[in-house]
Amino acid sequence: GIPNMKLDKEYVQRRIDLMTEEGVKFVLNTEIGTDIPARKLVDDFDAVVLAIGALKPRDLPIEGRELNGVCQAIEFLHANTKSLLDSNLEDGNYITAKDKNVIVLGQGDTGTDCLATSIRHGCKSLNQFDIIPEPPVDRTPANPWPQMPRILKVDYGHEERDAKFGGDPRTYQLSTFKFVGDDNGNVKELHTREVEWVPTDGKPFREVEGSEKVWPADLVLLSMGWLGPEDTILEQLDLERDERSNAKAELEKYTTKHEKVFVAGDVRRGMSLVVWAFGEGRGAAREVDRYLMGSTLLP
Ligand SMILES: Cc1cc2nc3c(=O)[nH]c(=O)nc-3n(C[C@H](O)[C@H](O)[C@H](O)COP(=O)(O)OP(=O)(O)OC[C@H]3O[C@@H](n4cnc5c(N)ncnc54)[C@H](O)[C@@H]3O)c2cc1C
Missing domain, CATH: 3.50.50.60 (FAD/NAD(P)-binding domain)
Incomplete structure (x- = not known):
């Protein structure tokens, strides 16, 4: 799944060749x-x-999940890398983001790779939503060293999105509750509500009334963890x-x-x-x- 621009498979192949020479037998397609x-x-x-x-990826079982164009990030990334390595994307065996309004749900390295891959395909617009609050720029007292820093990270996908379209793609505290499709079963909209992280009715957050927003979306990539x-x-x-x-x-x-x-x-x-x-x-x-x-x- 890791795209070639981040991990050139030449280095993976070099290591495989070394191990093969040492006597490791690789049995593929099994x-x-x-x-x-x-x-x-x-x-x-x-x-x-x-x-x-x-x-095993986390899913988002909401209305419209079955529409074409709503897919797991790993499906998108895996198919892209395979097609790239097999044919330099000429076989067409991948999900294209070209000329599409792309929305990535969730973050982490996988979400970043989705941003960068969509830019390389030539997407029309690119946004990334998450339900969590925006992380702080610096560590908080509750997150001391040597814990992994839970801070705002600007990765290569965010920088590239800024260079291409202007601005950071991320919007925080948004809950996606519905996908809407066209007559052919293709996704065309994503519906969100803002959330406040105030414990309510046994949940750690509550949705803000009247904050519903509709976003044009031709490709939705689910990158919500594993x-x-x-x-x-x-x-x-x-x-x-x-x-x-x-x-x-x-x-x-x-x-x-x-x-x-x-x-x-x-x-x-x-x-x-x-x-x-x-x-x-x-x-x-x-x-x-x-x-x-x-x-x-x-x-
Ligand atoms: C999109 C993406 C981006 C990432 N970006 C980063 C990053 O920037 N930096 C970082 O440090 N980490 C990153 N990671 C995480 C990193 O890739 C993993 O932590 C690491 O690869 C784990 O190595 P592993 O050997 O445990 O498993 P994997 O690398 O997942 O290898 C598992 C292997 O087992 C094979 N396999 C699975 N099931 C079967 C089966 N039933 N039969 C036969 N073979 C099977 C798979 O085909 C695969 O080859 C990323 C992961 C993803 C998915």
């Missing part, structure tokens, strides 16, 4: 759990490391989950209740960062070595 039962891996190999990520890993493999192996539905493993050991099965990266910690995936991959390799050899010299 979905474990569907094409091959997960249990077979456990039966056939001495150790199994699950590093399947956490790509709900954890796909269930299939974890269910087939009957692995335990933590309270956020990620695969549960012993801290620093990456071990699960199955002696042979280790979990590392986003599947264990939820959607995170590349540096954590590197770190956990190395840690899992160390623990597999210890399991197979009885001791390990790996860091």
